[in-house]
Amino acid sequence: MRKLLNAALGACLAVAMTAGAANADAPGAAPHQRFDLGDFRLESGQVIEKGFLTYVTHGTLNEQRNNAILVLPSLMGTHHRHDFLIGPGKALDPGKYFIIAADTLGNGRAISPSNSETQPGPKFPQFSIRDMVDAQHRLVAEGLELDRLLAVVGLSMGGMQAYQWAASFPDEIAAVIPIVSMARTSPWVTAIWESQRQAIMADAAWAGGAYTEQPEKGLRAAAASLETWVRHWDWMDKEFTDNRQVVGWLNERTADAAKNWDANDFIYQTRAEDLHDIAKGGDYAEALARIQARALLMPGSQDLLHPPADSRFAARHIPRATLVEIDSDQGHMASGS
Template sequence: MEEKPVHRQSRTRHRAPGRYAATFLSCALSAVLLSLPAAAQTPQTAAQRPEVQTCQLGELRLESGAVIPDFRMTYITHGTLNADRSNAILSIHGLRGDRSTQTAWAGPGLALDTGRYFVIQPDTLSVASLDPNATTSPTRSGMNMNFPRFTMRDMVNAEYRLVTECLNIRRLVAVTGTSMGGIASMQWAVSYPDFMAAVIPLVPQAHANRQVNFIWESARQAIMLDPKWRDGSYPNDDPPRRGTGVGMIIQNAFGISAGGFEGLFASRDQVHRNYAQQVEQIGNTTQARDWIYRTWAIESHDIAAAPPFNGDLRAAARSIRARLLLIPNCYDQLLPPGESGVMTVAMHAPNAKIVDIDDLAGHGGTRSPRGIAVITSEIRDLLQRIDDGRPGFSGPQYPRHWSRPDRCPG
């Protein structure tokens, strides 16, 4: 991959909205909201779509001591599990994604090459899908707002049980994920340090920062102020669609940089039209209760919160034994890599590399042309090194364009 030409495109083309801006708009906004269906990311015929499978796990005991009864997880897989069950990769979706959202990375010749690897994509705990048969959630359990609150570690523990109990896999090649899935990936690195060779978080956080607390509370309040919220006891056929759409689109103001907005929209009227379209689309396709529970997990998360670290992020980072390939975006104002602890983890984990997407799409930069190219190149290189038995990473530990390893470019 030739880095410089791609880099120049991400810096210059945003100034003149046109065909590129229209394409960029559809992928960047959808990536921030995690609203693209799998068919929009990787065209598949009905015959090619993987079968949805269900893992019945019985009781799921949470960190709080609460128990979720009759817990199930739905998932899909790509590729073939080899005879010794040693070629599996877990790929975790984001806040509003589902089992199909990560399919953009899985396929022959893609970042997660399904000609070599068996890729597992679960619907994670409380996935905000309207699918009535998906993974257990406040809505699908029938408990609604009586559902116990859970943490990111609870989500990771459920995923671990899926992999070990239903798929009988004892070690993974890698764990990766985007946004909330990237956060979960970092927790995997701390909770199960010997279970995988590599951890590859995309636009993650190590701990929630105060801006994130503000963003998610604002989003929740927009939903809860909708008269149809009814304290969370709304009927499924009459949900708070308007509040859900408005609340969830709040993250766009932070997920895309100011320069990114200038490149995405040619006029104020275009902004307003797109806003209205996104609000309607999100409100019609997202389960508000389940989404709210997941934001509580994100905004309370800290990979160092549990014993034995007791809040010491550097100690948590030093405990990581897998190769850690961190891929944030310094234009990300939703999960900024400095304030969210990603830089600290990169400096203190024993075997880490950090790659800056460096794209004006911000949190949605994983699906910009530059983001796709950078991520695909870095993941394929790391997985090849693991397959070849070579240690470490290719290239520098920190991006060459950073003047200091603990700072994003100014």
């Protein structure tokens, strides 16, 4: 899987380079940087007060200023989500590219319900994928003073943001690489997220989002559901020799989620996914056809969370799209970890 991802991404980035114009922090990791958004107005008209994004960079911007790549994490992921793709000889090689690994609205590092001083918890306004991208555009254009990106790369929800970049700023990116992602969220995906939100809200500790301690039981139930949906039965039935093993594995995974997740952040980010649609309710095929960037679409062949049918449809309508399916029995986790 990783070899396929590295090879496919590397090939796409090489083409874009020639064609384009103008979760824990390890010791020695790239230093965190912060970009202040101020009072950030959302597409709904609401305002996030004292907004900010956090990010790290790898590599050096070249003299032509045309080797910058923005990488965006999955749901509840951080700027470390793509670390397995970043490094010498890998697809995102700091020796070739200036890599901006950004945190997104609501992930607990950038401004979020969990860390807002003036709008904590349920007082935080609901944001969208489009709002995430508008904030990132401010970082790129104002904070880093870049007028064009070589590529935007993202896994899962990060891929949704990559699609939105291509739709919102068609003249400012050369390539877009959504991995196990969708250009609009389907009712199927929203139903999965809502089932997990309801699990959190059913915990008495949830307290309408105004909890003083995390609703651990609800979080663990939501995480158990998510861990199942991001896998595939072909992988799971081979991985575990008896049913007791899978129960133990789920208990370990959900305990980690309960330690690392914030319930409000999870709810807000999944609701941002619910709102995702690059066509804004209009003709989906036409919205895809307006994407000017080269597009490398990489769905998982057995992905249950983000089924590959959407990427196949997108590949038929984006003018310069290449479809590379990740043939894997790991479902959504075909994206790598």
